[in-house]
Amino acid sequence: MAKKILLVDDEPHIITMLENRMKHAGYEVITACDGQDALTKAQKEKPDLIILDLMLPKLDGYKVCRMLKFDEKYKHIPIIMLSARAQEADKKMGETVGADGFVTKPFEPQVLLGKIKDLLKQ
Amino acid sequence: MTVKTSKDQRLLTFIEKNHDGIVIVDKSGLVLFVNFAAARLFNRKKKELCGKPFAFPLPGDKAVEINIPGINQEFSIAQMQQMPIEWQARQAFALLIHDISELKKTEMLKSAMDERRRIDRIKNEFISNVSHELRTPLTSVREGISQILEGFLGKTTQKQKEFLSMCLEDIDRLSRIIDGLLDISRIESGKIILKKETLDIVDLARSTVSSLSVKIKNKGLELIEEYPKEKTEIYVDKDRIIEVFINLLGNAIKFTEKGHIGISIKNKAKLVECCVTDTGRGIAKKDLPRVFSRFQQFGRVFGPGEKGTGLGLSIVKSIIELHKGQIRVESKLNKGSKFIFTLFKYTSRELFRQYIVDGLREAVHNDEPLSIFVFYIEDFELVKKEFDSKKIAGLMNKFYEIVGGHLRRQADLAVKDDRAILLVLPVTKNEYIESIQMRLTQALEEYLSKEGLDKKIRIGAKTAGFPRDGSSADGLFDKIKDAIS
Numbered sequence: 001m002a003k004k005i006l007l008v009d010d011e012p013h014i015i016t017m018l019e020n021r022m023k024h025a026g027y028e029v030i031t032a033c034d035g036q037d038a039l040t041k042a043q044k045e046k047p048d049l050i051i052l053d054l055m056l057p058k059l060d061g062y063k064v065c066r067m068l069k070f071d072e073k074y075k076h077i078p079i080i081m082l083s084a085r086a087q088e089a090d091k092k093m094g095e096t097v098g099a100d101g102f103v104t105k106p107f108e109p110q111v112l113l114g115k116i117k118d119l120l121k122q
Numbered sequence: 123m124t125v126k127t128s129k130d131q132r133l134l135t136f137i138e139k140n141h142d143g144i145v146i147v148d149k150s151g152l153v154l155f156v157n158f159a160a161a162r163l164f165n166r167k168k169k170e171l172c173g174k175p176f177a178f179p180l181p182g183d184k185a186v187e188i189n190i191p192g193i194n195q196e197f198s199i200a201q202m203q204q205m206p207i208e209w210q211a212r213q214a215f216a217l218l219i220h221d222i223s224e225l226k227k228t229e230m231l232k233s234a235m236d237e238r239r240r241i242d243r244i245k246n247e248f249i250s251n252v253s254h255e256l257r258t259p260l261t262s263v264r265e266g267i268s269q270i271l272e273g274f275l276g277k278t279t280q281k282q283k284e285f286l287s288m289c290l291e292d293i294d295r296l297s298r299i300i301d302g303l304l305d306i307s308r309i310e311s312g313k314i315i316l317k318k319e320t321l322d323i324v325d326l327a328r329s330t331v332s333s334l335s336v337k338i339k340n341k342g343l344e345l346i347e348e349y350p351k352e353k354t355e356i357y358v359d360k361d362r363i364i365e366v367f368i369n370l371l372g373n374a375i376k377f378t379e380k381g382h383i384g385i386s387i388k389n390k391a392k393l394v395e396c397c398v399t400d401t402g403r404g405i406a407k408k409d410l411p412r413v414f415s416r417f418q419q420f421g422r423v424f425g426p427g428e429k430g431t432g433l434g435l436s437i438v439k440s441i442i443e444l445h446k447g448q449i450r451v452e453s454k455l456n457k458g459s460k461f462i463f464t465l466f467k468y469t470s471r472e473l474f475r476q477y478i479v480d481g482l483r484e485a486v487h488n489d490e491p492l493s494i495f496v497f498y499i500e501d502f503e504l505v506k507k508e509f510d511s512k513k514i515a516g517l518m519n520k521f522y523e524i525v526g527g528h529l530r531r532q533a534d535l536a537v538k539d540d541r542a543i544l545l546v547l548p549v550t551k552n553e554y555i556e557s558i559q560m561r562l563t564q565a566l567e568e569y570l571s572k573e574g575l576d577k578k579i580r581i582g583a584k585t586a587g588f589p590r591d592g593s594s595a596d597g598l599f600d601k602i603k604d605a606i607s
Binding site: 014 | 250253254256257258259260261262263264265266268269272274293294297304
């Protein structure tokens with residue numbers, strides 16, 4: 001069965017393109033465009049992996065990540081932060097809230113796909 | 123009567139010797155008396171002031187601030203208050219003048235520092251926002267082109283593929299330019315705090331070269347490496363120095379079609395000299411002065427391959443200068459180029475001091491405390507006579523292990539020389555210094571007694587804390603320096 005990926009970004013163009021890429025790679029994709037939506041869908045749909053933008057309306061990516069990682073029921077879901085904020089401090093913050101990976105935008109497709117594959121294997 | 127005189131006398135002495143300026147004026151504002159402090163404050167002799175109208179209007183009921191002109195167009199600032207008194211049986215006013223110049227100066231300094239911090243913060247936020255705003259649209263452009271190229275959206279012709287590939291290359295270049303600009307802007311705003319550590323620069327050079335060796339081989343170039351045999355330790359930010367090597371070697375590879383790429387490291391008395399040489403196209407004499415300036419690209423390569431950003435060498439220079447080193451270039455057109463940079467080696471005393479300077483800077487920046495310890499072998503000269511240097515070195519390694527085992531946070535660090543270990547603990551509160559010192563001394567002594575050395579070798583310890591022992595690096599270093607050879 002295809003693995004399910006939850007894609008969270010507030011940029012519709014990025015959602016459209018990433019969704020296309022993920023489907024091509026054989027994944028099932030669900031999407032969310034703000035932090036609140038992301039949290040609800042993560043809890044309801046139980047995806048196998050989450051790709052999470054940081055600067056999100058309503059609830060930022062850090063908070064979404066922390067809330068999921070502090071919840072026994074969801075903390076096993078790997079989270080890749082995909083952000084245009086690439087400063088050291090941003091990455092550190094990602095680690096602090098328990099993200100499993102950090103990829104900066106613009107990203108190399110192979111890097112992102114490789115990371116997804118690795119995390120799904122574990 | 124005698125009693126009264128002596129009381130008057132005492133009062134007059136009190137007024138005369140008061141640290142604050144005291145001026146007595148009559149009701150019309152004529153000066154009747156000036157004490158020593160007031161005369162000094164006004165920078166006049168007493169008799170120049172007495173019997174003349176007072177230079178400032180009387181303050182009335184409330185205290186006022188006055189600016190007193192001094193030498194060199196500087197002003198003293200004082201607070202002045204008036205009090206009705208009886209002076210030699212007449213109604214008069216005593217003016218109490220309190221010098222607040224220093225206070226004002228400190229206030230101004232503090233507000234200037236606050237302002238700088240505020241600007242730094244705004245600048246950093248701005249940079250980070252601009253970066254975000256530029257990268258986000260770049261992401262969908264890159265991803266869209268990438269997917270067309272990969273054929274997700276149908277067949278493309280060879281010509282279309284070619285053009286799209288060029289777009290992709292330039293998108294990547296644009297994103298490198300954004301990274302470079304961010305880098306420069308952070309270096310210039312002093313935002314970059316070097317994360318320095320002591321390391322062997324030869325190891326660093328070797329591993330950087332090996333990451334590029336495929337590129338060198340693919341171009342059919344020879345690689346010539348020349349390193350000193352001995353360990354060449356320097357105190358630098360590892361990632362930044364790797365960036366320097368990658369930049370210089372990358373340029374050398376890019377601009378060289380035949381011949382060799384060379385890297386050499388020389389271990390000199392006080393510094394380490396690194397050279398990156400090539401037999402490439404070189405730089406014209408007229409262009410040499412601008413090599414390290416921004417957006418200067420000479421001899422652009424036409425055809426395929428990664429294009430430069432015009433920022434690399436400018437960043438390299440900034441990094442070397444941040445390390446208090448120097449960089450220069452020698453080059454001949456069509457013969458090749460040689461980039462030479464030097465970095466200081468520190469004696470252990472300088473190194474320990476530098477660790478304290480760096481630790482303190484970060485602590486002040488983050489508004490956090492800093493706790494510093496030195497553990498050392500007492501009477502080291504005697505110990506050296508009794509044990510051979512290998513034995514002592516082994517012991518120091520063991521001590522270092524023990525002390526290092528007590529590091530808690532990532533930013534905690536320990537360094538050692540032949541007789542002492544410096545421990546710098548950011549964030550750790552000063553009130554814990556004594557207990558940490560005791561615990562660690564005890565751990566070291568326990569090891570000594572286990573080895574049966576406790577009669578022959580004693581451990582000393584010195585500590586310093588920010589803010590407990592002051593806020594200057596020199597002050598903190600003074601507290602521990604006797605422990606260092």
